[in-house]
């Protein structure tokens with residue numbers, strides 16, 4: 001059994017890209033691995049958050065985790081800030097990292113480019129992520145390609161500490177998405193579907209109602225050719241819709257192309273609305289059943305206790321290696 005760890009930020013608008021790209025992998029992996037899934041609220045405060053909204057978003061992600069099929073009997077599900085070891089290990093790792101390597105992180109460069117001075121937390125974000133991963137002796141980290149650099153720095157840090165202090169950390173591997181699994185924005189199919197994009201019709205959120213889903217799909221960007229075929233270079237919009245159709249229906253892309261031979265985009269989009277709504281509604285139903293329940297709170301408390309027990313062991317080992325404490 002391999003130890004799997006991953007996290008999602010509670011920043012709202014969990015969309016079908018997050019679902020097809022990350023959450024579905026999480027569910028699959030819990031069958032034969034020892035999985036820990038975290039809601040990384042400490043990461044989310046690297047940018048300003050409204051406290052009330054953040055609290056709601058944390059519970060939303062937790063309820064969605066369960067609604068898509070994460071099973072608290074198989075996986076540990078918890079909120080990062082409820083386990084103090086994350087911040088503690090991050091500090092120790094910070095003392096073994098360099099401003100040079102953190103300055104090279106593309107996510108930091110992107111998120112800080114418009115201001116003269118960025119929050120320190122945004123700069124040290126990758127170290128907290130490394131702490132999340134190393135704290136649980138993680139073997140595998142399922143994430144999107146955008147996280148490659150962060151996994152690399154985690155591995156570097158683990159190896160650096162192991163070389164200096166003797167074997168302390170497991171060096172983790174990333175498990176990255178296949179290119180085709182990347183869901184693109186509906187209004188601009190050359191950029192990825194994103195939580196933070198301004199246009200709500202650029203994404204389909206897992207909590208959108210059927211009407212909104214219909215609007216977003218019907219107005220999605222295609223092209224003037226009028227044929228339904230996969231060509232991500234020349235027909236990025238249609239190709240993206242084909243990917244979504246395929247993911248939700250289980251049909252292969254070639255099969256879908258065949259089914260819609262000679263049809264117009266309107267008919268194809270109408271059916272895609274049906275397929276998407278059909279896939280999302282059962283998730284929403286489970287979400288609503290659990291979102292306000294005491295069960296959800298109990299699951300997160302139990303998850304935090306279990307995560308804490310494991311993290312304390314790792315921290316004790318690290319502190320001993322470093323000569324910290326008594």
Ligand code: ATP
Nearest residue numbers: 009017018021022143144182183192193194195196
């Ligand atoms: P933002 O765009 O606002 O930075 P996000 O939509 O990328 O946010 P994250 O919380 O950063 O959301 O991502 C959660 C997980 O979902 C990550 O593993 C990420 O790689 C994956 N993911 C995000 N967007 C997509 C997408 N469009 N297609 C497939 N996977 C995605």
Ligand code: LTN
Nearest residue numbers: 005006007008040043129132143
């Ligand atoms: N940076 C990640 C979220 C994240 C994470 C982690 C993922 C924080 N800590 C540990 C995997 C393992 C993101 O933005 N997707």
